[in-house]
Amino acid sequence: MYELKTKETDNSVIEFIEQVESPKKREDAFRLLDIFTETTGFEAKMWGPSIIGFGSYHYKYKTGHEGDAPLVGFSPRKAKISLYFATGDEKREELLKEFGKHTTGKACVYINKMEDINVDVLRKLIKQSVSFLREVYPNSN
Template sequence: MPTTWTDVDPLAYLETVQPERRRHDARVLLTMMERVTGAAPRMFGPSIVGFREYSYTYDSGHSGHAPAAGFAPRKSATVVYLPDGLAAHEEDLAALGPYRGGVGCLYLTNLERVDLTVLERIIARSFATVTAAGFGRRAAQS
């Protein structure tokens, strides 16, 4: 079953996040993403806090939708989703501070160790790219 938006209150969800470090980081990201996107948070599936939506189509023809900006506080790290891919942010990532990365995910263990100005710039650029006209008609990162 595909992941979809839910009616769960994101603020109530964040109060359940453990450990406390993840809960603290989630509050910082919530405020940052609200500012960047101008949107209220919504839950996408059981654990992703998302802001707005974009549609994608893979080269294979598979299509769907996902948050245009979002994060998920996990036990070992907070995941920040960058739908346009990490490669689009190489220069900023070099200045960010400690992180692990996947194709479209930043794994951050402690926001106090990264440059929040750089992180906000990365999120803002990713959001602008993903919400630009025509983005969803291109093949999304797989």
């Protein structure tokens, strides 16, 4: 049976951020922690070894696969900072046009540093993602 790798853990978010090698990336991670906490109202939790998540929702696909995931989150990775927002909502794409310098993957938005982005748009992306996922998954926290 498939085992989810990204589960909520009791690991310390602060300790994780303090272990980020790059001082600049560590500073950006603390800034993101403040912005995500303030915008969502949720306490930050570690999901797996490297994702800082806020809130949670339970999903179940038509295939029967199900699990829990954070509503939004981020990870200060070595190469870039990964931001996790809901996919599938066209409002996200509109907001990303005003976001600043970034790239996107299947489910992530990648930034190099906080100076590259518009923080007001980041807050809108966080709120939009939480609202969208709460609509799709009404039992979310």
